[in-house]
Amino acid sequence: xxxxxxxxxxxxxxxxxxxxxxxxxxxxxxxxVGPNGAGKSTTLLSISSVLQPTEGTITFDGQTVNGxxxxxxxxxxxxxxPEGRHIFTSLSVEExxxxxxAVRKDKGAIRKDMNRIFETFPILGERRNxxxxxxxxxxxxxxxxxxxLMTNPRFMTIDEPSLGLAPxxxxxxxEVVTELREKQGLTLLIVEQxxxxxxxxxxxxxxxxxxxxxLGGRPRTCRTARRSTRPISASRKTTRAR
Ligand code: ATP
Numbered sequence: 001x002x003x004x005x006x007x008x009x010x011x012x013x014x015x016x017x018x019x020x021x022x023x024x025x026x027x028x029x030x031x032x033v034g035p036n037g038a039g040k041s042t043t044l045l046s047i048s049s050v051l052q053p054t055e056g057t058i059t060f061d062g063q064t065v066n067g068x069x070x071x072x073x074x075x076x077x078x079x080x081x082p083e084g085r086h087i088f089t090s091l092s093v094e095e096x097x098x099x100x101x102a103v104r105k106d107k108g109a110i111r112k113d114m115n116r117i118f119e120t121f122p123i124l125g126e127r128r129n130x131x132x133x134x135x136x137x138x139x140x141x142x143x144x145x146x147x148x149l150m151t152n153p154r155f156m157t158i159d160e161p162s163l164g165l166a167p168x169x170x171x172x173x174x175e176v177v178t179e180l181r182e183k184q185g186l187t188l189l190i191v192e193q194x195x196x197x198x199x200x201x202x203x204x205x206x207x208x209x210x211x212x213x214x215l216g217g218r219p220r221t222c223r224t225a226r227r228s229t230r231p232i233s234a235s236r237k238t239t240r241a242r
Contacts, residue, residue, distance in 0.1 A: 089133030100150030
């Protein structure tokens with residue numbers, strides 16, 4: 001479904017990604033884990049076409065994404081939940097969800113999708129008229145996911161969903177993510193700093209460090225490889241997921 005091949009991205013002279021290649025198959029949950037500054041957000045922003053690579057290609061269902069406008073990428077069915085959620089705190093919960101549907105014109109389907117989000121996240125339905133800033137961190141994360149769902153995506157990226165949340169809330173976020181894959185057939189690419197949660201949820205896991213993929217594959221394979229190669233050698237050849 002998504003193929004990222006030999007991606008290089010720079011911010012001015014700073015090289016953020018140096019030849020990243022990942023593959024995400026339809027219906028799977030793929031995770032990228034890596035420390036601060038590894039290039040995780042840069043990878044996701046490139047997939048959404050917010051950033052343009054200096055080299056490499058990104059294709060979605062065989063169509064080249066890089067070079068497209070970000071709104072056109074959203075129309076193709078790619079949606080993102082940004083790091084830090086970026087919800088509009090003074091707008092109501094429902095208004096935040098409507099922002100997610102801004103690029104759509106199918107009013108009946110928008111209403112149906114909003115009701116489905118209220119079924120998935122009952123707390124959002126209960127508080128639909130309240131300012132989003134009054135929600136807890138976990139509820140705001142649910143709202144950010146709900147807003148991304150309002151674009152009616154087939155593929156969703158989530159940037160550090162665990163950030164600043166208590167372990168119990170993180171469990172709930174991952175339960176929801178798994179449900180979205182199982183019940184709605186959504187394909188997901190999640191990035192995290194900590195590998196613990198990602199290892200449990202991911203069908204395919206990539207380890208990103210210093211702008212390069214160090215390992216990739218089924219989490220069980222990565223777990224074994226990480227144990228036997230700590231610290232992971234920068235010269236290790238990337239293993240692509242099958
Ligand atoms: P974190 O876990 O802290 O979010 P990350 O893995 O998502 O980190 P990126 O945010 O992608 O990493 O950053 C990769 C590199 O690019 C880092 O060295 C960072 O300082 C740099 N960088 C990110 N955004 C910019 C920017 N707008 N301008 C200049 N450099 C940037």
